[in-house]
Amino acid sequence: MALLTAPRGPRVRRTAPEARLGRTIALAPAVVYFLVPLLCALAFTVGLGDPRQKPSLDAYTAIFTTDGLAQSLGLTLLLAGATIILVFGLLLPALLAVRLVAPRAKALVAVVCMLPLVVPAVALGAGITTVLRWATDWLYDTPGFPLLASLQQPAFPVILVLAYALMALPLAYTTLEAGLNAIEVKVLVEAARSCRASWFRTLFLVILPNLRDALLNTAFLTIAMVLGEYAVSALLGFQPFAVWTVAISGSHAQLSVAVSMVGLIGTWLILLAVAKLGRSKASKETS
Amino acid sequence: MTAFTLDPRPASAGTAGATLEFRGLRRAFGATMALDGLNLTLNPGEMLALLGPSGCGKTTALRMVAGFETPDSGEVLLDGVDVTGTPAHRRDVGMVFQSYSLFPHLSVTDNVAFGMRMLGTPAARRRARAQELLELVGLPTQGGRYPRQLSGGQQQRVALARALALEPRVLLLDEPLSALDAKVRQSLREEIRRLQLELGITTLFVTHDQEEALSIADRVAVMRDGRLEQCATPEELYNSPATPFVAGFVGTMNRLPGRLSSDGALVDVLGLSRPVQGSLHGRDGTADVDVLVRPEALTVSAAPDGPAQLVAASFLGATTRLTLRLHGGREAVADVPTTHASTLPTGARIRLGLPERPVLIDQARNEETTA
Numbered sequence: 185m186a187l188l189t190a191p192r193g194p195r196v197r198r199t200a201p202e203a204r205l206g207r208t209i210a211l212a213p214a215v216v217y218f219l220v221p222l223l224c225a226l227a228f229t230v231g232l233g234d235p236r237q238k239p240s241l242d243a244y245t246a247i248f249t250t251d252g253l254a255q256s257l258g259l260t261l262l263l264a265g266a267t268i269i270l271v272f273g274l275l276l277p278a279l280l281a282v283r284l285v286a287p288r289a290k291a292l293v294a295v296v297c298m299l300p301l302v303v304p305a306v307a308l309g310a311g312i313t314t315v316l317r318w319a320t321d322w323l324y325d326t327p328g329f330p331l332l333a334s335l336q337q338p339a340f341p342v343i344l345v346l347a348y349a350l351m352a353l354p355l356a357y358t359t360l361e362a363g364l365n366a367i368e369v370k371v372l373v374e375a376a377r378s379c380r381a382s383w384f385r386t387l388f389l390v391i392l393p394n395l396r397d398a399l400l401n402t403a404f405l406t407i408a409m410v411l412g413e414y415a416v417s418a419l420l421g422f423q424p425f426a427v428w429t430v431a432i433s434g435s436h437a438q439l440s441v442a443v444s445m446v447g448l449i450g451t452w453l454i455l456l457a458v459a460k461l462g463r464s465k466a467s468k469e470t471s
Numbered sequence: 472m473t474a475f476t477l478d479p480r481p482a483s484a485g486t487a488g489a490t491l492e493f494r495g496l497r498r499a500f501g502a503t504m505a506l507d508g509l510n511l512t513l514n515p516g517e518m519l520a521l522l523g524p525s526g527c528g529k530t531t532a533l534r535m536v537a538g539f540e541t542p543d544s545g546e547v548l549l550d551g552v553d554v555t556g557t558p559a560h561r562r563d564v565g566m567v568f569q570s571y572s573l574f575p576h577l578s579v580t581d582n583v584a585f586g587m588r589m590l591g592t593p594a595a596r597r598r599a600r601a602q603e604l605l606e607l608v609g610l611p612t613q614g615g616r617y618p619r620q621l622s623g624g625q626q627q628r629v630a631l632a633r634a635l636a637l638e639p640r641v642l643l644l645d646e647p648l649s650a651l652d653a654k655v656r657q658s659l660r661e662e663i664r665r666l667q668l669e670l671g672i673t674t675l676f677v678t679h680d681q682e683e684a685l686s687i688a689d690r691v692a693v694m695r696d697g698r699l700e701q702c703a704t705p706e707e708l709y710n711s712p713a714t715p716f717v718a719g720f721v722g723t724m725n726r727l728p729g730r731l732s733s734d735g736a737l738v739d740v741l742g743l744s745r746p747v748q749g750s751l752h753g754r755d756g757t758a759d760v761d762v763l764v765r766p767e768a769l770t771v772s773a774a775p776d777g778p779a780q781l782v783a784a785s786f787l788g789a790t791t792r793l794t795l796r797l798h799g800g801r802e803a804v805a806d807v808p809t810t811h812a813s814t815l816p817t818g819a820r821i822r823l824g825l826p827e828r829p830v831l832i833d834q835a836r837n838e839e840t841t842a
Binding site for chain 1: 537538539558559560561564565566568570572573574575576585586589590630633634636637643
């Protein structure tokens with residue numbers, strides 16, 4: 185009891201040597217599994233161990249001057265942004281409606297959202313290609329044809345946004361559902377409504393701020409998925425970042441891997457930023 | 472605690488609260504009839520408690536006033552104006568929920584000021600007003616904290632301040648004390664009543680706790696299966712229940728075997744003759760009835776030839792509840808001063824007495840004695 189009630193000094197973490205050893209043994213394979221390929225990739229990009237060249241950072245400096253990278257990366261980020269907006273626009277109203285007015289639809293929404301998990305990206309890409317071909321035949325010489333063509337503009341292929349949104353649904357559903365489970369949506373909505381908030385203000389001033397972490401996580405996962413998506417984009421003939429990286433690897437192998445490394449580090453930085461945002465909010469509320 | 476400085480309006484002034492009226496409210500959830508033609512009127516400045524067991528429709532009725540439920544038929548009127556179709560955010564009612572329902576991402580001050588923010592009150596004004604309200608509910612220094620840093624009782628005080636911030640015409644309290652421990656519950660209950668009287672705000676208080684309802688409300692409406700059983704002052708409800716359900720639900724009631732006189736004016740109970748105050752059922756011609764007697768109305772004394780036997784005693788503080796076995800195996804309970812109860816050993820023969828006043832009777836039920 186004395187220990188429990190004694191004033192706390194600075195916290196000193198003490199770990200038993202056995203526990204430290206156990207933790208090391210458990211973590212070592214994971215560290216090796218993740219770090220070895222990364223170190224090999226890093227060594228490859230700087231030319232370490234290659235007797236034909238001197239080690240250099242040329243592959244990294246070339247990132248900023250290589251043709252096509254800026255366009256493909258810009259397109260990918262644009263697609264990621266549009267995908268995030270579409271996913272939020274589809275999922276948030278559906279998940280809120282399930283909680284507020286149609287709780288019986290919960291299972292149906294869950295099944296629909298998780299369904300893309302069992303559809304391979306290649307099958308999705310092949311399916312979309314087939315549908316677009318049929319649609320072209322059917323809509324040719326009709327007012328719908330320009331709309332169909334606008335879905336496939338290389339500058340901003342809306343068809344990819346639709347496909348990405350579908351592929352991101354399981355991730356987004358899981359994350360948003362976890363976020364919604366952590367708050368009492370119905371009670372908060374009713375409390376806000378009894379404080380004279382309209383539906384719009386209730387959503388933007390009460391629900392969304394309490395879903396901040398879930399929204400950030402969803403956005404991060406969607407960006408990561410879009411950055412790395414290759415199969416559907418390649419099958420439909422567009423060249424976002426992942427497709428460009430593979431395309432460039434034939435002629436500039438080191439550059440391709442260097443770009444991937446930078447992309448990976450960028451993704452980690454976003455992840456850290458998301459985690460830090462969450463932590464700063466938590467510490468502010470508990471201080 | 473700082474004295475209230477916002478706009479105290481005593482109930483006697485009769486200007487603050489609105490008249491709230493339920494007219495023939497019906498609502499079914501599938502095959503379950505949650506409300507079955509509820510008619511009820513709350514007078515301006517009155518606090519009325521809706522009391523009943525779970526599923527009796529009391530919360531549904533309250534949510535209809537708030538605008539969170541729509542009746543299948545019937546109307547909700549505020550000062551005579553039908554608000555049944557008015558959206559929740561335009562109803563001018565404040566609500567305190569069972570589960571606190573504070574906005575977790577906002578500080579205490581911002582929670583209290585939230586409604587004023589929705590109405591476009593300038594920031595400085597709403598901060599000052601939020602501070603006044605926090606002083607009113609006894610939390611003058613907690614404005615900068617977040618809900619999760621407060622205890623349950625403190626959170627509910629903040630929720631009360633938030634509900635009062637917009638000076639609503641009607642205050643709705645949906646079992647606001649049920650998540651709190653007994654001591655906090657009692658102090659907050661008294662505080663709610665004090666505030667309600669100070670502000671003179673018409674208040675509908677939903678609870679399943681009869682003690683809470685009887686102690687806080689001007690009138691108590693007892694509901695069962697979507698219907699109103701009785702609406703009366705706490706005293707009337709306790710002393711003159713209108714139905715067997717109310718008699719059994721509000722407080723503890725002994726059912727002692729009695730026999731009516733031929734003209735039905737007197738009843739013979741425990742060997743004593745008492746005038747009949749009223750009957751909870753229509754007279755069906757049978758002479759055997761149950762006489763309804765509260766535990767505190769029974770007097771007990773040790774007597775070797777007494778008709779009852781003391782089987783158990785429960786210490787309640789100033790009083791002790793004695794469980795007595797009557798002839799035929801029926802049991803009755805009597806609340807007697809602890810000083811007197813301590814002189815009666817378990818197993819002792821007991822003589823029971825009744826005060827000289829009219830008694831309530833009901834149809835005889837042989838299977839039970841207390842309800």
